[in-house]
Amino acid sequence: MRTTIWALLGLGVVLPQALASDTLSTSGFSLCMQDSEIEVQKLDVSYTKSTQEVVFDVAGTNSKEQNVTATLTVTAYGSQVYSKTFNPCGTEVHVAELCPVPSGHFSASGSMAVPDEYASQIPSIAFSIPDLDGQAKLTLTSNGKDVACVESELSNGKSTDVKGVAWATAGIAAGALALSGLSALGSAGSTGAPSSSPSAGDVVGWFGSVATNGMLSVSHPTIYKSFTKNFAWSTGLIPWSSMQNSIDAFRKATGGNTTHESYIYLSGLSTASSSNGTSSKRSLDLVSRAANLIARSSSNSSSSDLTDCGSVSVNSFKCYSEELSIPSANIFMTVLLVFAIVVAVVVVGILLLKVILELWALYGNFPKKLTEFRKDYWGIMARTITNMILILYGIWVMYCVYQLRNGDSWAAKLLAAVTLSVFTALLAFFAWRIIYLARKYKKAEGDTTGLYENKETWRKYSLFYDNYKKDLWWLFVPVIVYALAKGCIIAGAEGHGMVQTIGQLAVECCMLALLLWNRPYATKSSMGIHMTIQIVRVLSIACVLVFVEELGLSQTTKTVTGIVLIVVQSALSGVLAILIAVNAIIVCIRENPHAKKLREAENANKDLDDLTPLDARESLLIDHPPKRDFTEMSKFNFNAPYEPYRDHPVNRSNSTGSNDRLVYADYGVAHGRSQSPESRSSLEGRKPTAPGYGMAY
Incomplete structure (x- = not known):
């Protein structure tokens, strides 16, 4: 492989090079042939740069004693970088344990030197780039016939799927939520004041877009798919073992099949992989399931591979969720329970705020602008929950449609249908109500400024249009339709990467054209932020089109595109974090301009x-x-x-x-x-x- 290609792969890698090790090693294994005479149960291969040696350790069982020839092949980003055929009985690479392969159980280990002509083709970036896309394949041949084949992913121990990044993104969203709360307190009692931007909805919506890019049925490069997992929390995919076990019990009681779709099965599979077929210490049930899995998989797959998730035809939601330790059949119920927990936290938080305000009013000098928060407890709660539904509506549509298509529990399907119907009906009611009021104001006053100036109307409905100009209040309707279309396309066309990508690209382009044509946002800052987010969304989907298998692009091209996507999306996420911090400072030190103008107008009227x-x-x-x-x-x-x-x-x-x-x-x-x-x-x-x-x- 050319050094220039490897240099391209290093674009955007920001991990410190000093922390890189000089070893490449295998991670798990899978069988690459059926009905093999030699059953491999263990394969560990590592390459050390400093010594230029490949060290291997293999174990398994053999039906009969036989002489074999071994071939070790290493590929990276779709290209073969090393291949070596050796006879375990030869002088160059002599492995006594495999000369010949004994009948019954066997194990062997050894090492071989890699010539300079091959070692020089592996650049230093291969030891530091996260989620290295490489494979090691060992084939055993006897009398010209393949008797065993096993392959494993190569890794340098680094990945873009980092828990710290997930916590950081969650912190950014929490900061945006806190800023929205401060802005609401600052403009309490006033009407027509646009909310601060970026809001919590903007941040969560953007993070959700990154996560759903990793769920599309395309051949993602490993580095990019791992990166998208950092944002999975924004779509409600939060693994929690107790919750998953409860969902499994619920599904089993309502017609679900938990034999292969359960948290215990998934955990047993992972444990069997990490222990190379040995038992787990968690529970006897887990041990038996893992053992049964290995027995069933020995002829055509390994214990490290639940499904062939590298195949485009495989359910992408399934692979994505299982890599997060969430069974695919539990996806909808997981999101529903997470949403219920968040709603409960919001209700308790608002109730706690009310108690604090009541105590403040009794024993302190209570500010008049917070009177609304004291009196409108139920209204604030209802508007907050409605706002959450509005922000996450596209995600709800996607998961509900997925459950209706692929769910195995009749109760879970019923919940998905009810949830989708209720949330859609709720948003449709608010849309109808706002349109009705707009027509009423226009008929009585000649325009629709009453939506922004009538205090009661603003308090109830402004969460739908507070960021838009007065003559473009209606834009929230296309935004709801946009979210509905995205969710239906992603879940409805699952398994068809080309349809998903082109359909989503068309929807994103239509939204971008609508924003460019109307320029609807009330402030220049909101305009710039939302336009930038939408442009990056369009470019991201255009890049995902490179991953579509039907186009037949090389793995190197896909990996380079994935790294470019990581750089662009990380940069935008960082910019949003900076803007949130700047807005927080502004909110704390500057008076709300709308409140100032309103006070001046009231003083003028009194005079x-x-x-x-x-x-x-x-x-x-x-x-x-x-x-x-x-x-x-x-x-x-x-x-x-x-x-x-x-x-x-x-x-x-x-x-x-x-x-x-x-x-x-x-x-x-x-x-x-x-x-x-x-x-x-x-x-x-x-x-x-x-x-x-x-x-x-």
Whole structure:
């Protein structure tokens, strides 16, 4: 393999090179032929760079004594980098234990030197790049016939699937959630203020996009698929042994088959692999299942491989979840229980907040802007849960459709159908309600600004459109449809990587075009963040298209593309984390601009109520209020409290063709502008009215 190709594979690798070891070793094994005469039960192969030696350790059983020839082949990223055929009875590589292979149980170990011409083709990056895509294959031949074949993945001990990264991403989401809470406290009691960006929904939505990229039915490079597992928590895939055992019991009681789809079976398989077929110490049940598995798998597969997850035809959800120690049949119930736990935590948290506020009100100086949080406990809880459903709706659709297609428990299928129906109906109701109110405001006032200015409407429904401009409030409807389409495509076209990828790419491009055409977000920061996220989503799916098996691209190309994806997606995640920190600082040190503007407007209105001709206080320099405000005021005559202007005698005289009329212009103040001396004199004879009913004459 050319050194330039290996150099490309090193792009984006940020792990410290000083921590790299100089050893490549096998990890588990699988049989690559059926009905083999020699049954291999153990294979350990390692290569040390400093000594340029391959050390092997193999064990198994043989039906009869026979002479064999061994061939060891090493491949990396789809290309063969080393191949060696040797006779265990020869002088170059002599293995006494295999000369000949004895009948019954056997074990052998040995080493062989790798010539410089082969060792020089393995660059240093192979010992440091995570999730090395390499395989070692050992074939035993007797009398020109293959009698055994076993292969194993090569590893340098490094992976992009790191628990610390998963915790870091969860911390970023928690920071965004805390920032959203601070922003809500800062704008409490005000209307029309857009939420801070990036919000918790933006962060979780982005992390969910990365995770679902790893679930598509394509031939992912190992390095990228491992990377996506760091974000699996954002889709609800959180492994928990007690929960999985409970789900298994529930499925078994409702028609599910737990023989091969259970946490015990999956754990027993993993234990059998790690111990090379020995028993586990967990429980007798686990031991028996592992032993039965090995017995069933000895003819066509190894104990280290539950399913052929390297095959494109295999269920990608299945492989992805099982690598996270979650049986594929438990996926939906796992997500449902995790969601229920989160909802319970939210309910308890809001209740605790209410208790704190009540104690504060009783024994401290309670701020007025937090009064809404005291009075609207149930409303806050309902809106929070609705917001969670809105954020995770695409994930819910995906898992519900998957359960309906592949589930084996009738109760779990029923729960999936009910969950999908209820959540869809809930969002459809809110969409209908907001559209109804928008039409009502437009009919009464000429526009839909009431969605942003009416306090009660804003409090109930703003979570759907608070980030959008006033004339683009409706964009939340295409966003819901977008989430529905993505979930249906990913789960509905499972097993068909080309359909999944092209369908998802079409949906992402449509959303990007909609954002570019309307530019709907209220602030420039929100516009930039959401546009960047959507562009990266489109580019990510375009890169995933490289992984589609039907295109027949080389493994090297796929790996390079996977590394580029890791770099881009990691960079965007880091930028979001930085923006969250910056916004937190801004929220803490700067007054909410909307609240400031609202306070200034209220002060100006109070001053206008006390204006008199002798004390105008430069009212003509004050900005005019919105046209619709004094248009409403113009319907009244200020000679008497709230008396309709149309009933005034002067107004009725207009129908006779007289030019005498009241002209109401600035702030509802009536001025005599008639050219008739009589009308002017009638105005001059009026007396001042009481403050609060208009300006005195």
